[in-house]
Amino acid sequence: MKWPYTPLPKTDIHTHSEFSKCSVNTTVCGNITMAVLKGLEAIAITDHTQHVLKVGFEKYIEKILRLRESNSTGLKVLTGLEVDIKLDGEPDVSRRMLRKLDVVIGALHNLPYGKSFVESYRNVILKALRSNWIDVLAHPTYVDEQNINLPIELIYEICEEARENSVVVELNSNHKCPSDEFIKICVDTGVTLTPVSDSHILGNIGAYDWQLQTLKRLNVLNDVKWLTVDLLLKKRRKGDF
Numbered sequence: 372m373k374w375p376y377t378p379l380p381k382t383d384i385h386t387h388s389e390f391s392k393c394s395v396n397t398t399v400c401g402n403i404t405m406a407v408l409k410g411l412e413a414i415a416i417t418d419h420t421q422h423v424l425k426v427g428f429e430k431y432i433e434k435i436l437r438l439r440e441s442n443s444t445g446l447k448v449l450t451g452l453e454v455d456i457k458l459d460g461e462p463d464v465s466r467r468m469l470r471k472l473d474v475v476i477g478a479l480h481n482l483p484y485g486k487s488f489v490e491s492y493r494n495v496i497l498k499a500l501r502s503n504w505i506d507v508l509a510h511p512t513y514v515d516e517q518n519i520n521l522p523i524e525l526i527y528e529i530c531e532e533a534r535e536n537s538v539v540v541e542l543n544s545n546h547k548c549p550s551d552e553f554i555k556i557c558v559d560t561g562v563t564l565t566p567v568s569d570s571h572i573l574g575n576i577g578a579y580d581w582q583l584q585t586l587k588r589l590n591v592l593n594d595v596k597w598l599t600v601d602l603l604l605k606k607r608r609k610g611d612f
């Protein structure tokens with residue numbers, strides 16, 4: 372299929388499979404087939420750590436690797452996880468486990484109640500970005516199941532840390548995230564971006580209408596620094612991430 376989202380890269384490195392409880396109809400096998408149909412060059416399976424651990428990490432990796440090997444289309448299939456960022460900025464699984472993966476997505480899904488939201492958010496995210504375990508920061512303005520507004524100075528601080536630490540920020544069509552302001556500052560400050568579907572529904576894999584329209588509307592479509600999968604894999608092999 373002709374790629375309808377040029378100049379966006381033909382990659383989707385945040386998708387869920389049957390190993391995530393919240394998956395509707397996605398599976399490792401189905402995601403790979405859909406990625407080929409959509410004209411993608413690379414897809415990552417990045418299920419939630421706590422869901423994967425219930426079934427077994429080894430079983431998860433084995434399944435992805437088995438289907439990667441039996442796929443002869445040239446599509447790159449990456450192993451990954453969507454890892455929860457703990458309140459101390461650390462991953463919710465061991466770093467040893469993360470070193471076995473092709474891509475690590477770091478996500479802050481919840482913050483403790485009762486504290487100043489912005490202050491807690493700032494502490495956790497900045498610590499995590501400096502902690503050298505995250506390749507891609509997931510849906511940065513979607514926390515506690517809602518889209519949030521962040522002060523502009525904080526967005527600049529986050530972008531600065533992301534760029535300094537080679538952390539990529541995702542453009543996530545599942546949550547329509549980050550916010551316009553966040554995207555504009557990422558582009559202005561040279562943060563590397565990657566489009567993702569964060570798909571729990573098969574048909575959404577590699578569907579980037581939201582990303583394309585948003586970047587056009589913000590008038591930054593041709594100014595984005597995109598992540599390439601070759602760069603991601605090279606950096607991981609060197610241990611830069």
Ligand SMILES: [Zn+2]
Pocket residue numbers: 453478480509510
């Ligand atoms: Zn998430």
Ligand SMILES: [Zn+2]
Pocket residue numbers: 385387453569
């Ligand atoms: Zn996700």
